[in-house]
Amino acid sequence: MERKTHHQEEKPPIIAPLKVLEYKTINKRFGWWSAVVMVESWGRKQICLYLWQKKGDRWARKQKFAIHSQEDWGLITDAVEALISELS
Numbered sequence: 896m897e898r899k900t901h902h903q904e905e906k907p908p909i910i911a912p913l914k915v916l917e918y919k920t921i922n923k924r925f926g927w928w929s930a931v932v933m934v935e936s937w938g939r940k941q942i943c944l945y946l947w948q949k950k951g952d953r954w955a956r957k958q959k960f961a962i963h964s965q966e967d968w969g970l971i972t973d974a975v976e977a978l979i980s981e982l983s
Contacts, residue, residue, distance in 0.1 A: 907932050908947060908954040916940065928954060942968075 907918050907930055918932040926949040933942050942962045947954040962968050 907945065908956070909934060909945075912936055 907915055909915050909932065913934045913936050916933040916935055918930050921929040921931060923929075928945075928947045928949070930945050931942060932945055933940060944958075944960045944962075945956060946958040948957050949955075962971065
Protein backbone atom coordinates (compact mmCIF):
# COMPACT_ATOMS: atom_id res chain seq x y z
CA MET A 896 0.00 0.00 0.00
CA GLU A 897 1.35 3.39 -0.98
CA ARG A 898 1.77 5.84 1.87
CA LYS A 899 2.35 9.51 1.16
CA THR A 900 4.36 11.52 3.66
CA HIS A 901 3.33 14.85 2.18
CA HIS A 902 -0.26 15.82 1.44
CA GLN A 903 -0.54 16.39 -2.28
CA GLU A 904 -2.58 14.88 -5.08
CA GLU A 905 0.11 14.31 -7.68
CA LYS A 906 2.36 11.34 -7.00
CA PRO A 907 5.94 11.11 -8.24
CA PRO A 908 6.19 10.24 -11.95
CA ILE A 909 8.04 6.96 -11.48
CA ILE A 910 7.29 4.04 -13.76
CA ALA A 911 7.47 0.25 -13.42
CA PRO A 912 9.33 -1.81 -12.47
CA LEU A 913 9.93 0.71 -9.66
CA LYS A 914 7.13 0.89 -7.09
CA VAL A 915 6.73 4.03 -4.97
CA LEU A 916 6.40 3.07 -1.28
CA GLU A 917 6.72 6.51 0.34
CA TYR A 918 7.80 9.96 -0.71
CA LYS A 919 8.34 13.49 0.52
CA THR A 920 8.44 16.47 -1.79
CA ILE A 921 11.33 18.79 -1.01
CA ASN A 922 10.44 21.54 -3.46
CA LYS A 923 7.94 21.94 -6.27
CA ARG A 924 7.93 25.30 -8.03
CA PHE A 925 8.97 27.15 -11.17
CA GLY A 926 8.65 23.98 -13.25
CA TRP A 927 11.00 21.92 -11.06
CA TRP A 928 10.12 19.16 -8.58
CA SER A 929 12.56 17.56 -6.14
CA ALA A 930 11.63 14.71 -3.82
CA VAL A 931 12.99 11.92 -1.67
CA VAL A 932 11.31 8.66 -2.65
CA MET A 933 11.47 5.16 -1.18
CA VAL A 934 11.08 2.75 -4.07
CA GLU A 935 11.04 -1.00 -4.39
CA SER A 936 12.53 -2.76 -7.38
CA TRP A 937 12.61 -6.52 -7.72
CA GLY A 938 11.99 -6.92 -3.98
CA ARG A 939 14.75 -4.54 -2.90
CA LYS A 940 14.15 -1.13 -1.32
CA GLN A 941 16.21 1.98 -1.95
CA ILE A 942 15.85 5.66 -1.20
CA CYS A 943 16.30 7.98 -4.16
CA LEU A 944 16.61 11.72 -4.53
CA TYR A 945 14.83 12.78 -7.72
CA LEU A 946 14.74 15.98 -9.72
CA TRP A 947 12.14 16.41 -12.45
CA GLN A 948 11.48 19.28 -14.85
CA LYS A 949 8.05 20.07 -16.26
CA LYS A 950 8.00 19.51 -20.05
CA GLY A 951 4.64 20.57 -21.45
CA ASP A 952 2.08 18.65 -19.41
CA ARG A 953 4.40 15.97 -18.02
CA TRP A 954 7.36 15.68 -15.67
CA ALA A 955 10.70 14.56 -17.13
CA ARG A 956 13.37 13.11 -14.86
CA LYS A 957 16.55 15.18 -14.91
CA GLN A 958 18.49 13.53 -12.08
CA LYS A 959 18.27 10.53 -9.78
CA PHE A 960 20.59 9.59 -6.93
CA ALA A 961 20.04 6.27 -5.15
CA ILE A 962 21.00 5.33 -1.60
CA HIS A 963 21.19 1.56 -1.27
CA SER A 964 22.18 1.05 2.36
CA GLN A 965 22.57 2.65 5.78
CA GLU A 966 26.33 2.38 5.28
CA ASP A 967 26.10 4.45 2.09
CA TRP A 968 23.95 7.01 3.90
CA GLY A 969 26.53 7.28 6.70
CA LEU A 970 29.29 8.04 4.18
CA ILE A 971 27.12 10.64 2.46
CA THR A 972 26.08 12.41 5.67
CA ASP A 973 29.67 12.44 6.97
CA ALA A 974 30.87 14.06 3.74
CA VAL A 975 28.07 16.65 3.75
CA GLU A 976 28.59 17.48 7.43
CA ALA A 977 32.27 18.11 6.75
CA LEU A 978 31.40 20.72 4.11
CA ILE A 979 28.07 22.23 5.17
CA SER A 980 29.56 25.01 7.30
CA GLU A 981 31.18 26.43 4.14
CA LEU A 982 27.71 27.48 2.87
CA SER A 983 27.34 30.28 5.44
